Amino acid sequence: MARTLPGPLSPSVAVVGGGVVGSTVALELARSGADVTLFDAEIAAGSSGRAAGICYDAFAGQLDSEIAAQALATFRERDALTARPYVWLAREGDDRNADAMAEHVPRMQERGGDVAFLEPEALSERWPALRTDDVERAAIARDAGYADTAAYTRETAQLAVGAGADLRTGARVAVGPEPTVDGEAYDAVVVAAGAHTAPLLADAGYPIPVKAYRVQAFQSAATPLAERVPILYDATGGYYLRPDDGRLFVGDGTVPEEHDPDDWDRSADGWFRENCAEYLEAAVGEAVPEHRSWAGLCTATPDGDPLVGERTPGLYVASGFQGHGFMRAPAIGERLADAVLGGERIDAFDPNRFDDDEDFEIVEGMALDEN
Numbered sequence: 001m002a003r004t005l006p007g008p009l010s011p012s013v014a015v016v017g018g019g020v021v022g023s024t025v026a027l028e029l030a031r032s033g034a035d036v037t038l039f040d041a042e043i044a045a046g047s048s049g050r051a052a053g054i055c056y057d058a059f060a061g062q063l064d065s066e067i068a069a070q071a072l073a074t075f076r077e078r079d080a081l082t083a084r085p086y087v088w089l090a091r092e093g094d095d096r097n098a099d100a101m102a103e104h105v106p107r108m109q110e111r112g113g114d115v116a117f118l119e120p121e122a123l124s125e126r127w128p129a130l131r132t133d134d135v136e137r138a139a140i141a142r143d144a145g146y147a148d149t150a151a152y153t154r155e156t157a158q159l160a161v162g163a164g165a166d167l168r169t170g171a172r173v174a175v176g177p178e179p180t181v182d183g184e185a186y187d188a189v190v191v192a193a194g195a196h197t198a199p200l201l202a203d204a205g206y207p208i209p210v211k212a213y214r215v216q217a218f219q220s221a222a223t224p225l226a227e228r229v230p231i232l233y234d235a236t237g238g239y240y241l242r243p244d245d246g247r248l249f250v251g252d253g254t255v256p257e258e259h260d261p262d263d264w265d266r267s268a269d270g271w272f273r274e275n276c277a278e279y280l281e282a283a284v285g286e287a288v289p290e291h292r293s294w295a296g297l298c299t300a301t302p303d304g305d306p307l308v309g310e311r312t313p314g315l316y317v318a319s320g321f322q323g324h325g326f327m328r329a330p331a332i333g334e335r336l337a338d339a340v341l342g343g344e345r346i347d348a349f350d351p352n353r354f355d356d357d358e359d360f361e362i363v364e365g366m367a368l369d370e371n
């Protein structure tokens with residue numbers, strides 16, 4: 001829980017962006033007694049309304065695993081998770097990913113994650129619908145599940161209102177450096193506007209190296225297979241799937257190119273929808289027809305870690321979550337609220353750790369060697 005600033009009794013804080021991150025920051029600040037205003041055109045209208053909501057603690061790095069564990073605890077307290085183990089695997093011939101797993105799993109265990117290697121026989125015994133004949137290496141994280149991301153985000157914004165936040169929806173706002181929102185001054189402004197964070201900060205005169213890229217999602221027709229699969233990440237095939245209320249949810253169809261957050265295609269590409277038939281054949285031995293599909297934006301940074309913290313005095317930022325923003329939001333939101341109120345910063349995520357003109361390639365967030 002964030003602590004209260006020893007400054008103004010009730011500092012005024014504007015939070016720009018009512019996705020899962022901004023809503024969580026607003027909630028934690030309001031709970032700590034700050035005078036919070038949360039701005040968005042529409043709550044959960046961005047990536048938080050389009051995501052798969054997969055959550056796990058299978059991270060090899062100390063900070064990532066602490067954040068994941070803290071977030072899972074909050075999701076559980078809120079009764080927001082459908083529990084289902086997270087299984088990831090590399091298939092025969094894919095030495096790069098098999099080696100990455102061999103290196104990472106012991107480190108995840110050292111961090112306290114309930115993670116283990118799984119023999120292909122054990123995998124197929126537990127999840128008979130999965131194709132395991134060519135699995136080279138597999139691992140399971142038992143502390144995992146998935147959430148309805150739009151519902152969770154809206155509920156979080158409502159909890160923020162219940163804790164005293166003023167919610168202003170209906171229009172996008174502009175951010176100024178002093179810091180201001182639409183010309184109105186605040187003690188602090190937090191910009192958690194997803195893919196729009198970088199343009200908003202650039203307009204305020206404080207650019208950040210965050211690029212938006214498209215990822216895609218496919219929801220199958222109803223199928224009994226949904227009850228017989230874990231959450232699966234096939235590192236060799238480059239896709240994931242999870243059950244989805246009697247259907248299968250398949251991703252990720254990354255297009256690693258920078259996209260204009262105001263001009264991008266919200267529908268899934270033909271190639272991705274076709275690939276989903278192949279992914280499903282590889283995963284469960286049969287293609288399942290499409291129910292619907294769509295695209296969304298994720299945000300990339302030069303080193304794959306997000307930018308969370310103070311960009312310039314009073315102006316805070318939270319973006320660049322590389323496709324892992326939902327699962328980390330409860331912990332990131334709580335820690336950022338704490339930093340705004342004078343508490344500890346997350347040094348590793350310092351938004352000023354790059355050069356102003358830093359250029360970089362977009363690397364997809366789920367790749368195993370990036371964990």
Ligand SMILES: Cc1cc2nc3c(=O)[nH]c(=O)nc-3n(C[C@H](O)[C@H](O)[C@H](O)COP(=O)(O)OP(=O)(O)OC[C@H]3O[C@@H](n4cnc5c(N)ncnc54)[C@H](O)[C@@H]3O)c2cc1C
Nearest residue numbers: 017019020021046047048052053054173194296325326327
């Ligand atoms: C298909 C897909 C699958 C994904 N799967 C997962 C997953 O399984 N697990 C996981 O952890 N993550 C996943 N992600 C990533 C996750 O969705 C994001 O990391 C997370 O939702 C980011 O939340 P956010 O609050 O930072 O941004 P967003 O949810 O994008 O919210 C930003 C908000 O800012 C608002 N905004 C923008 N400009 C302005 C302005 N000028 N004024 C006011 N408001 C503004 C927008 O309307 C929006 O509501 C997935 C993403 C996609 C697209």
